[in-house]
Amino acid sequence: MESKYLIEIAYIIASTLFIFGLKGLSHPKSARNGMNLAAMGMLVAVVGTLLHHEIVSYTWIIVGLLVGSLIGSVMALKVSMNALPQRQAISLAFGALAATLVGVAEYMRGGAELGSFKMTALGFEVLFGSITIAGSLVAFAKLQELIRGTPLTFKGQNIFNIALFTFTIGIFISLIFSPGNEIMFYVMIGLAFLFGLLLVLPIGAADMPVVMSLMNSYAGLASAATGFALNNNVLIIAGTLDGFSGFILSILMCKAMNRSMTNVLFGAFGGASEEQQAIEGVQREVGIDDVAVQLAYARQVVIIPGYGLATAQAQHTVRELAEALEHRGVIVKYAIHPVAGRMPGHMNVLLAEANVPYSSLYELEQINPEMGATDVSIVIGANDVVNPDARDNPKSPIAGMPIIEVDKSKQVIVLKRGKGRGFSGIENPLFFKPNTGMLYGDAKASLAKLVQAVQQA
Amino acid sequence: MKTDILISSLYVFALAAFLGYQIISRVPPLLHTPLMAATNAISGISLVGSLVTAGAEHSTLSTILGVIAVIAATINVVGGFTITERMLKMFQDKLPSDSPKDSKDKKEEKHS
Structure with a gap:
């Protein structure tokens, strides 16, 4: 029982350090100290969690931590500053993947016995998670120029997307009432993934700042939902901070383009050029x-x-x-x-x-x-x-x-x-x-x- | 699940949202990229959920999912903090007072 309180204390310390860490980012001078605090907070949270009474074997945990640290640090040290957007996109996908997998594992454990509250939290977790995975991967592919950066559109796309979204939410609601319907749970994840793909594919590469901020926000909300599902406050706090940061950034980006979020998401901006007036005149070349x-x-x-x-x-x-x-x-x-x-x-x-x-x-x-x-x-x-x-x-x-x-x-x-x-x-x-x-x-x-x-x- | 747990979770969520709004709006555009990397690293806190899933041995499948989640979250935590530090180091090295000296050094290198 005592380990439970130790863990909670570790989480309180971690949450406080995260907040101080982000506060440091208000100025370049205090930013590095702030991030050191946040990293310390993360260490405290992880060490605290290892005391959890449900953990019986450490072998795989250690393997996972080592493999993850290795890949993470190599990626972070090798990536060029010009490729930062790609790195950010792929790491958003990783974060969302982690949240989604935890959600799936929790669902497998609980199944039909899940209460409606926990089912709701898990639902949000895997929904935000799989939308983010798909959306970030598309953003990554566009930024890395694996696929064309120009918007990919088809006729009736918006109607199809809205129908898909409504249908997915419908399944979600049905799951809250009958959580035992396993197939529906996985169908929901699949549909959310598809929705994520279709959401970002029509968005041009020039609008990526908004997409990146938005995916950032969803990834954070997925983490926050994990916190609700696991009744874990540090997850709620960190996830919410991330979610809000992404949300604020996306609003700032939209303002900077004088466009609404709906327009960015559903406008398929910069598509096939419509009747645009060719400009009279010549471009003067200089030496x-x-x-x-x-x-x-x-x-x-x-x-x-x-x-x-x-x-x-x-x-x-x-x-x-x-x-x-x-x-x-x-x-x-x-x-x-x-x-x-x-x-x-x-x-x-x-x-x-x-x-x-x-x-x-x-x-x-x-x-x-x-x-x-x-x-x-x-x-x-x-x-x-x-x-x-x-x-x-x-x-x-x-x-x-x-x-x-x-x-x-x-x-x-x-x-x-x-x-x-x-x-x-x-x-x-x-x-x-x-x-x-x-x-x-x-x-x-x-x-x-x-x-x-x-x-x- | 008891209602009071939900209520207290919602309290935490609401307060964190308010605090997040206050803190993040003060981050200058200059540091928006480090901010994204940093919040990404911090949201890698879902690692704590993954750790329990990976170590609890509920079933083989859930352990496998847990380990993959641990790997993915650790990539974010370690990678996120490392790259934020890499970026912030570049900003910090040239505080306005240092920069003239900095550029002088550079010029000397070029002349030699």
Whole structure:
């Protein structure tokens, strides 16, 4: 009996440490200490759990812990910062898998004897769990480019999805009244998995920040539901914190695109381009030397990174360019749009990796008032987040989305791989403005040439 | 299952939700990626559920499920904390006061 209280004390300590840990993330200075506290909390919780009276054999536990630690640390140490979104997606799937399997095992144990409360909790656990597994795996496949990033749609998709969802919930409700119906339990898991697949397949890669946050939220809720099922408070607390974090992030991401959650989830955004007006005008191509001179004699330069920076792995070269400019007395700032990249905050991490001090990273609201006083903006692999149509054209698919107003700066240089419309398929009038110069080609190569040219200018 | 357990669980849930909202809204966008990795690691706490399932020897199948769950959750816990630390280290190394020195060092390297 005593071990029970020891475990509860361990869980209280763990919960407190988790909360302090997340609180530390309110500032980069306190973040590392905070995470150490959280990791300690995890250790306390695990050691406490090992005292559980139901545990009779430790062999498999030790094997599992060792294998998991090995895979986990190798993955975490080997993954490049450019591939963070993929890693996050796959680890969401792992987390959800753990919750789902525990749910299934609990169900096998309880079966028909499960009370309606426990059945409800288990139901939520496996539902959120299997939706997250499927959704995260699709997100992973899209990010890793195993499948096409463009939305996959078919006719009547939304109606089919809603029907599928309703049917799954129907089974869930029937299970609460007759938990003994084993086949239905597994059918429900299968349908939820299918729903997860169909939910994320139609979502374009550019909307991945929302999907990632949402899956984050579901994975957390699955853990919280596990806590309800096992009557375990530390699970409820940690799961809820995770769930809410994901939820808040998804709302922030939606706001940053001026779109509702429903629109992101069911809009199949950026699909086959509809009747879009082709923009009149020409894109002006510029040469490295011209750009270098403009940059070298500018007073303030703002760099706007997008996902293209990550794919070109150009963050270090950007830093070199900034360094060369700063050496000449040019003020260099970075403007980060909340949805730049494939997960929230991805650009900040990439630039931090390239030794860019975070004091020169600016958020949308901070940098926009300064754009008028900026001599040159360099857009690197970003498109929608600088599309003036979002502000000017109410008919644009991205109308109302807050943008970084690069078109207000005196000169704009756009680094782009080719002349195509880019990922979302939306025309960008910025590229046709007279003060915009296009620099085609691999961003990293162009930037390297610019560094040399600026040093010689 | 007794109702009072449900009620107390709901209390914990409601308070954690409120607290989560308060804490997470204070995290700056700068740290959103580390935040996602960190909360992912913390929600790997479902490990404690998996541990009991893996060690309880209810049935072979449930042990197998438990062990897979332990592996998956441990990957998240260990991987999540490790990668969060990797990211945060990069942020911390360049506190504004250190950064000029930092870049000077770099330049010296280049000149030599």
